[in-house]
Amino acid sequence: MPLDPSPLNSLGLPKPPSETRVVVAMSGGVDSSVVAAMLKEEGYDVVGVTLQLYDHGAALAKKGACCAGIDIHDARRVAEEMGFPHYVLDYENIFQEAVIEEFADSYLGGATPVPCIRCNERVKFKDLLETAKDLDADCMATGHYIQRKMGPNGAELHSATDSNRDQSYFLFSTTPEQLDFLRFPLGHLPSKEATRELAAKYGLAVADKPDSQDICFVPDGNYAGVIEKLRPGSAEPGEIVHADGRVLGQHNGVIHYTIGQRRGLGIGGLSEPLYVVRLDVDKKEVVVGPKEMLATRTIPVREINWLGDKPLTSRTEWHVAVKVRSTRPPREAIIRPISDTEAAVELITPEEGVSPGQACVFYDPDSSRIFGGGWIWRGY
Known part of the structure; x- marks a missing residue:
């Protein structure tokens, strides 16, 4: 088959930006706003989409959350300033069923869930991605700090250049098929300050907007209070x-x-x-x-999303680095596959505070590549 002679644009597609439709997932924050503005300035056919994930009227009083009422307003304002269409999609029911209900059940089961991962997996990179395709988009771009690089076997997931902003822990469940369609224009930037400088360059009103904090539907980090509202008497x-x-x-x-x-x-x-x-x-x-009882060496992991070039079960052992908390650096480990979606992970140096419900994310110890990950599922 002859090679396509068309040069690739900055998003890796073989056509001019003006003929390339990009749906940008806009949370209303500075990161996704910069992505939209950047692509619009480069001449792409940009369509902004913001998800309403919970009652945005009540959320107006909640500062530091994403997908709240003020954020929808901010996303719409950026779209108006930059001159591209913007849509707000009501995903409240989907978010309630796919994320919030599981969060409550998991927490009641003694686990420490990470709903942001489920939101990316089940809402943003599933339903929203399908909506982007329905809008005849060539790809979907987000403001996540992670990199998509082309390897010999296709698109690969890599950590962000700025390790302090890297969001790979929250995106390990991105599938190869999703990765083909997704783009992450900020992953190569050296710092968040560089993003804010771009926001100022484009004259965006959100240039100095604070980053979102905590889980969007958990005001002030009071998880127990939310659970009691969702499951009275629990x-x-x-x-x-x-x-x-x-x-x-x-x-x-x-x-x-x-x-x-x-x-x-x-x-x-x-x-x-x-x-x-x-x-x-x-x-x-x-x-x-005592503290020493928190030390864990062997972690059972299931629901594995594997992003390696060869199948997970093609080896009896994989020597990798893993993260068991988003705030911790990757540590040396060995994955011993049980099936395509289940494995025992041995930490070379025991970790403290490993908890069911958290993710265990796999990294190539010799590069920035992410090999996927899974869910820690048994109590300690």
Whole structure:
């Protein structure tokens, strides 16, 4: 088959920007606004889309969240300033069913869920991506700090240049098919300051807008308060128990505790610092113990999305680096596949505070490439 003689544009497509339609997922923040403005200035046929994920009227009072009422207004304003169409899609029901309900059930099960990953996986990179295709887009661009690079076997997922802004932990479940259609124009930038400089260059009103904080539907980080609203009566009292069996106190609901927590346990007067080492939902027990009990070496992982060139099960072992929390650097590990979607991950150096419900993301130790990841699923 002869090679296509058409030169590739900046998005890697073989046609002029003016003939390339790009749907930009606009959250109303500075990052996605810069992406839209940048592509519009380059001459692309830009269409902005913002998702209304929950009641934006109530969200107006919530600062520092994404997809809230003020953010929809800001996204629309950027589109008007830059002169491209903008649509707001009501995804409240989809978001409720695909993200919020699972978040509540997972939390009640003693896990520490990461709903932002599910939102990317089940809403933004699934339903929104299909909407982009329905709009005859050639690709969809987002403001995520991650890189898409072409390798010998197709598109690869790579960490952002700025490790402080890298969002690979939240995007490990991006499939090869999605990666073919997605673009991440900010992943190569050296810093967030560079993004804000671009926003100022384009004269965007959001240039100095603060970054979103916490989970968008969890005001002030009060997870337990949200769970109690979603599942009334779920915060049942129980005992705080030492790992050696001693009852140390009472609690007013397992949902108020997370693995690794030390402060706010309500069991003062002890000679040693104690941490939450396990949550026993069936017994309504918060189990505490010394810090060394938090150390975990072997992690069972399931629902794996594998992005390597060869199948996960093509080897008995994969020597990689893994992240078990978004705020921690990748650590040396060995993946031992059980099936195409399940594996045991051995950490060369034990990690503290590994919790079911969190993600375990796989990295190439010799490059910036991401090999996918999965969900930590059993209690410790």
